[in-house]
Amino acid sequence: MSGVGEKASGSTKTPADFLKSIRGKPVVVKLNSGVDYRGNLACLDGYMNIAMEQTEEYVNGQLKNKYGDAFIRGNNVLYISTVKMPVADGA
Amino acid sequence: MSGEEDATVREPLDLIRLSLDERIYVKLRSDRELRGKLHAFDQHLNMILGDVEEVVTTVEIDDETYEEIVRTTKRTIQFLFVRGDGVILVSPPLRTAA
Amino acid sequence: MANNNPSQLLPQELIDRCVGSKIWVIMKGDKELVGILKGFDVYINMVLEDVTEYEITAEGRRVTKLDQILLNGNNIAILVPGGGPEDGE
Numbered sequence: 040m041s042g043v044g045e046k047a048s049g050s051t052k053t054p055a056d057f058l059k060s061i062r063g064k065p066v067v068v069k070l071n072s073g074v075d076y077r078g079n080l081a082c083l084d085g086y087m088n089i090a091m092e093q094t095e096e097y098v099n100g101q102l103k104n105k106y107g108d109a110f111i112r113g114n115n116v117l118y119i120s121t122v123k124m125p126v127a128d129g130a
Numbered sequence: 131m132s133g134e135e136d137a138t139v140r141e142p143l144d145l146i147r148l149s150l151d152e153r154i155y156v157k158l159r160s161d162r163e164l165r166g167k168l169h170a171f172d173q174h175l176n177m178i179l180g181d182v183e184e185v186v187t188t189v190e191i192d193d194e195t196y197e198e199i200v201r202t203t204k205r206t207i208q209f210l211f212v213r214g215d216g217v218i219l220v221s222p223p224l225r226t227a228a
Numbered sequence: 229m230a231n232n233n234p235s236q237l238l239p240q241e242l243i244d245r246c247v248g249s250k251i252w253v254i255m256k257g258d259k260e261l262v263g264i265l266k267g268f269d270v271y272i273n274m275v276l277e278d279v280t281e282y283e284i285t286a287e288g289r290r291v292t293k294l295d296q297i298l299l300n301g302n303n304i305a306i307l308v309p310g311g312g313p314e315d316g317e
Contacts, residue, residue: 051195054267055269056267057275057296057298067294068220081173083141084141088141089142106155108222109219110220113220117298118298119298
């Protein structure tokens with residue numbers, strides 16, 4: 040199941056490790072369409088389906104919508120990114 | 131799937147399960163949005179919705195001024211099936227009845 | 229695990245050698261990313277660190293810096309070990 044990531048080298052972080060480490064944390068989810076979702080990650084599954092809380096939708100960097108809870112279908116996901124600061128970014 | 135009634139969100143699809151018989155917001159590809167009552171869904175996120183309001187957003191360019199004209203078209207549909215592969219996002223109603 | 233067809237194993241071995249170093253990812257469509265590869269799985273979903281994302285839009289190139297990401301393997305087109313578009317200059 041774990042593919043090639045079986046060797047126990049110290050600094051490697053497989054996708055599974057990453058997913059474990061970001062639960063409950065603020066994240067940015069970028070879709071293939073270019074739309075960004077910022078919020079707290081509630082949980083996700085192997086299809087990269089994502090449940091988020093306090094989600095903000097950004098189109099071209101502009102806030103377009105807010106959702107209390109949001110389910111994002113995994114096939115649209117380009118990446119899931121950690122954010123250093125809590126969800127507030129002036130870039 | 132487990133048939134137990136459980137109010138916790140362990141996997142993303144639990145969020146949808148907890149929205150059964152509630153009005154939800156669905157964002158679809160090609161700038162389509164739906165608001166309706168969720169009657170049923172499956173693991174692909176195929177969904178049956180009732181009392182649906184569909185909003186389609188289109189952007190046209192004016193032939194003379196080249197301005198972008200954003201148009202929204204609304205219609206209501208009593209009962210429909212949504213194919214899961216077109217779904218981008220689903221947002222349940224706010225459940226925090228504080 | 230004795231597999232006599234090396235062509236099935238080799239691409240993943242190649243990516244495995246990139247773990248810990250810089251990698252340039254070119255996506256289907258107008259997106260590219262450069263970052264340090266931390267790990268990957270059978271779908272070539274990748275964990276990248278200190279990422280620079282390049283988006284080619286109608287208004288020009290948009291650059292975004294990211295701390296750590298899980299990149300969906302689904303839309304990856306090309307992987308270039310070593311570095312990105314900026315590094316050769």
